[in-house]
Amino acid sequence: MADQKIYQASTTAPVNIAVVKYWGKRDPKLNLPTNSSISVTLSQSDLRTHTTAACSASFPTSDSLLLNSSPQDVTGARTQACFRELRSLRAALEASDSSLPKLSTLPLKIVSENNFPTAAGLASSAAGFAALVRAIANLYDLSSSPTELSRIARQGSGSACRSLFGGYVAWQMGTKDDGSDSLAVEVAPASHWPTxxxxxxxxxxxxxxxxxxxxxxxxxxxxxxxxxxxxxxxxxxxxxxxxxxxxxxxxxxxxxxxxxxxxxxxxxxxxxxxxxxxxxxxxxxxxxxxxxxxxxxxxxxxxxxxxxxxxxxxxxxxxxxxxxxxxxxxxxxxxxxxxxxxxxxxxxxxxxxxxxxxxxxxxxxxxxxxxxxxxxxxxxxxxxxxxxxxxxxxxx
Amino acid sequence: MADQKIYQASTTAPVNIAVVKYWGKRDPKLNLPTNSSISVTLSQSDLRTHTTAACSASFPTSDSLLLNSSPQDVTGARTQACFRELRSLRAALEASDSSLPKLSTLPLKIVSENNFPTAAGLASSAAGFAALVRAIANLYDLSSSPTELSRIARQGSGSACRSLFGGYVAWQMGTKDDGSDSLAVEVAPASHWPTxxxxxxxxxxxxxxxxxxxxxxxxxxxxxxxxxxxxxxxxxxxxxxxxxxxxxxxxxxxxxxxxxxxxxxxxxxxxxxxxxxxxxxxxxxxxxxxxxxxxxxxxxxxxxxxxxxxxxxxxxxxxxxxxxxxxxxxxxxxxxxxxxxxxxxxxxxxxxxxxxxxxxxxxxxxxxxxxxxxxxxxxxxxxxxxxxxxxxxxxx
Incomplete structure (x- = not known):
């Protein structure tokens, strides 16, 4: 009988508001931008997405995502790209250590909640994809750095890559066709300029x-x-x-x-x-x-x-x-x-x-x-x- | 006793609306633009300035301008530049033919009327300066072409240079510092595309x-x-x-x-x-x-x-x-x-x-x-x- 255990991990992720703006993609599929950008990460006391990522053989066979109690379509290319990349990192871990449970093969259940009205037109997709990627990375026990995860979150929603850091964050546009150098980096932590x-x-x-x-x-x-x-x-x-x-x-x-x-x-x-x-x-x-x-x-x-x-x-x-x-x-x-x-x-x-x-x-x-x-x-x-x-x- | 005769000439001049826009001066004093522009001259049946230019030794010694019955300041650099340039052309004529009356030395009286409400925010200064320059050129019996006069009208109001032509008109920005090549030329007459x-x-x-x-x-x-x-x-x-x-x-x-x-x-x-x-x-x-x-x-x-x-x-x-x-x-x-x-x-x-x-x-x-x-x-x-x-x- 298969392992029916429910594995899970939860995180919150912030909204960011750009001060140097992202507008224009040089590759729409990979969300590669035509220019770099910089944002300020805003406090999660006021604006945040809370996400739990879980997987289990006991779940229905297809991945699912619930946002503010309402089921979301996860078959879109952007969400699929995030799932695929994270599963692939997990699979590599599992290949190198056979004692690890094969989480990469299990259906995912993602549950998300925003503490602010989605209708307010705030940058909810940035917080949403950052939380999704971070929660699954935690679930999978990945050792990836925020910059490494930013490459994945970027494929969900461009500006989401900047929400993997606090403080002052740059999204370096990169030059490579595969987007491997289109990443977020910290310009300065929140503690550098906390006022x-x-x-x-x-x-x-x-x-x-x-x-x-x-x-x-x-x-x-x-x-x-x-x-x-x-x-x-x-x-x-x-x-x-x-x-x-x-x-x-x-x-x-x-x-x-x-x-x-x-x-x-x-x-x-x-x-x-x-x-x-x-x-x-x-x-x-x-x-x-x-x-x-x-x-x-x-x-x-x-x-x-x-x-x-x-x-x-x-x-x-x-x-x-x-x-x-x-x-x-x-x-x-x-x-x-x-x-x-x-x-x-x-x-x-x-x-x-x-x-x-x-x-x-x-x-x-x-x-x-x-x-x-x-x-x-x-x-x-x-x-x-x-x-x-x-x-x-x-x-x- | 001096000649007390009143010399006069009248003209109407049109409004023009640019389809390639003038915005930016490389020389604010001479009204030299940062780029060329093109306009369509609009029919004077609907929108026009009517101007009479007169001069006489019997007039008060200072030049005057009446627009829609209200006295205007003529001491501004732009109006003065137009008066000065036109007088200078007239003076050259007088120097070459001593039989001509010395109109260049007489005070000017300009009277203008618009057939449209000035408050409507239409391009009234273009029609105004084009009419002023054309009327004085007629008064002075100058043989200057519309393009030559456009150099003068431009100094009154940039877009006025385009109102010296009908039809489709280009203002060539020119490159010279003195503005002598910043002139209006006809792209096509109204009859070319009258519809x-x-x-x-x-x-x-x-x-x-x-x-x-x-x-x-x-x-x-x-x-x-x-x-x-x-x-x-x-x-x-x-x-x-x-x-x-x-x-x-x-x-x-x-x-x-x-x-x-x-x-x-x-x-x-x-x-x-x-x-x-x-x-x-x-x-x-x-x-x-x-x-x-x-x-x-x-x-x-x-x-x-x-x-x-x-x-x-x-x-x-x-x-x-x-x-x-x-x-x-x-x-x-x-x-x-x-x-x-x-x-x-x-x-x-x-x-x-x-x-x-x-x-x-x-x-x-x-x-x-x-x-x-x-x-x-x-x-x-x-x-x-x-x-x-x-x-x-x-x-x-």
Whole structure:
């Protein structure tokens, strides 16, 4: 009779928000990017995916994945690539030590939960694939480093590779065709610059999102400015950003963060047809690139007002392929950044998670504040945080 | 006793709307651009500046300019440059023929009227400076060609140089430091492709415009994508557009027109701080780059819907540094372009100027139509037209 034991391991993994943006694949199948990127890993106290990976001969024969109690399709090429790569590493272990149980041959059961609303449009796939890969690696007792695992997680979701580290993380684009050098590395741990804070303005999303993959590949194919971004602008920003992080120079960090966000969104509007109303195959798909919408512009205005008042860059906005604004600032400037925003938007939910003293917000443009009051549903207060954390708490 | 005679000459001059955009000066004083551009001259039946230039020893000693009955400052460097250059050409004539009256020494009185609301945010300075230069050249009996005069008008307002020609006009950026080769030339006369139509959706403007000069120079200084636009993208578009015009190939014309507009606005949003909310010298100036606003995006959506329905490019949007959409189309497609828009926006004013049969507009996205109904105050129906026209009708 076969071993009916259930083997399992659990982990949590963080969300990361890029300050040098990933947009464009040079190989869509392997998720190889056209440029390197850098992100800040956010604290798992506020945003995390919790995943338990289990395997057993007693499970149904096909692999399964439950996310927030709802069954997910695991037959897609991206999930399959992660399963295959991890099984292959486990099989190599088993081949070298015959005393090990043959976990690589058993069906996998993955159970995942996010501690934040998936609908909020946060980078949930990054945390999700990082947790999936990390949990299975733990289950399989792999000795692979986070950088080695990042190669696998990248094939699930490009930006997931950066969620295998805490702190400040670079995804080196690599040059090889097989993607073996397209990996995440640590720029600096969270402890190097622990005072980095993030205030996320979560916009009420009314539009449906088209997959980033379609969007970015249309940009690569049609934007005539994109090549300069990939070849000249991003390499310069990578260098400046690594230096800013190493020197804990917030003004440089903030300037590059904002210019990067602008640059990325500019190549989106230079896409043909421009990304925001994408119409592909005769179907009208609206993409959440509402950077260009009033809500996002109002968030830009608020950050510019705060910086003007401070006389220097103390806050930096960044937008992914969605309308949420992430505003980075340093702890010492909590009052003049988060406090001022709370003074204006204190009535939306989310402020209760940290002690922020509301400040006078008359420095902010009244029209911007009005637009934000109407367009923001909640705020999330968080900060730089650690990479995946092993946990004994099982979801099975 | 001095000659008290009043010498005068009158002209009208057209508006032009660029299909390859001018944005960025390599010499702000001489209005020398960082790239060449191409425009379509619009019919003066719909949009024109009418200008009378007069001079007399009986006039007050200082030059004067009246625009729509309101006195204008003529001491600015741009207006002065035009006066100086034209007087110098006249003085050369007088030196070669002593029988000519010494008009170059007399005070100038310029009276101008636009047949369209200046507040509509149309390219009034182009028509204004073209009319001013053409009228004074007529007054001075100069034999200068439109291209020679374009060198002078360019110093008044860059895009004015293109309004000295009808039809399809290129402004060759030139390479010389003194700007002597930065001139407008005819790509094709209006008669070559007379079926080009333009439907202008005039947006209700609530924001104040910052001068294009400040805006474009900030782009040149801070946009990291701009250089590629100037060096690679625009030269390619210039070539494609000249070919499209010569071959009367509307699909190519439309594609380049839309990609150009997107490219130009993308370098604006890549400007730091991004152009839309410009804050310079501590003052918050809002610029009418509401390309990114809902109204402009809705106009883009309408054009995309029309083209999708047609199965090819029959309409092309373009936006200058303001929210008005100019939609180019060919006469044969009046029903499926202007007719469909009229079907949706028939209640706004401006349709009465031409006979357009309203068509079913169910091909248009209902949300886009709603946004346009709220955001558009009038439409202007016009077409490709002639260059400046001499008139006996005096405004004095």
């Amino acid at each position: 980095m804070r993030a205030l996320i303005l979560v916009a009420s999303a009314k539009q449906k999102k088209v997959s980033s993959t379609s969007g970015m590949q249309t940009t690569v194919a049609t934007s005539e400015l994109f090549q300069r971004r990939a070849e000249i602008v991003v390499p310069k920003h990578m260098e400046e950003m690594e230096k800013a992080i190493k020197e804990k120079d917030f003004e440089a960090f903030g300037r590059v963060t904002m210019m990067e966000s602008n640059s990325f969104h500019s190549t989106c509007s230079d896409t043909f047809p421009p990304i925001r109303y994408m119409k592909l195959f005769g179907v009208k798909w609206s993409i959440l690139l509402t950077w260009s919408s009033d809500v996002s512009w109002a968030a830009v205005g608020v950050v510019e007002d705060i910086n003007r008042k401070a006389g220097k860059i103390v806050a930096a906005y960044t937008f992914d392929a969605g309308p949420n604004a992430v505003i980075y600032y340093e702890e010492a400037n909590t009052d003049i950044v988060a406090g001022v925003v709370k003074g204006a938007l204190g009535s939306v939910s989310g402020w209760e998670s940290r002690e922020i003293k509301a400040q006078a917000s008359d420095v902010l443009d009244a029209a911007d504040v009005e637009v934000l009051k109407r367009g923001i549903t909640r705020v999330i207060l968080t900060q730089v945080g650690e990479g995946p954390i092993k946990t004994e708490e099982s979801l099975i | 080009m139509r333009a439907l202008i959706l005039v947006a209700s403007a609530k924001q104040k415009k910052v001068s294009s000069t400040s805006g474009m120079q900030t782009t040149v200084a801070t946009s990291e994508l701009f250089q590629r636009r100037a060096e690679i993208v625009v030269p390619k578009h210039m070539e494609e557009m000249e070919k499209a015009i010569k071959e009367k190939d509307f699909e190519a014309f439309g594609r380049v027109t839309m990609m150009e507009s997107n490219s130009f606005h993308s370098t604006c949003s890549d400007t730091f701080p991004p152009i839309r909310y410009m804050k310079l010298f501590g003052v918050k100036w809002s610029i009418l780059l509401t390309w990114s606003s809902d109204v402009s995006w809705a106009a883009v959506g309408v054009v995309e819907d029309i083209n999708r329905k047609a199965g090819k490019i029959v309409a092309a949007y373009t936006f200058d540094a303001g929210p008005n959409a100019v939609i180019y189309y060919e006469e044969a497609n009046t029903d499926i372009v202007a007719g469909v828009v009229k079907g949706a926006l028939g209640s706004v004013s401006g349709w009465e100027s031409r006979e357009i049969k309203a068509q079913a507009s169910d091909v248009l996205d209902a949300a886009d139509v709603e946004v346009l109904k709220r955001g558009i105050t009038r439409v202007i129906l016009t077409q490709v037209g002639e260059g400046p026209i001499k008139t006996e009708e005096s405004l004095i």
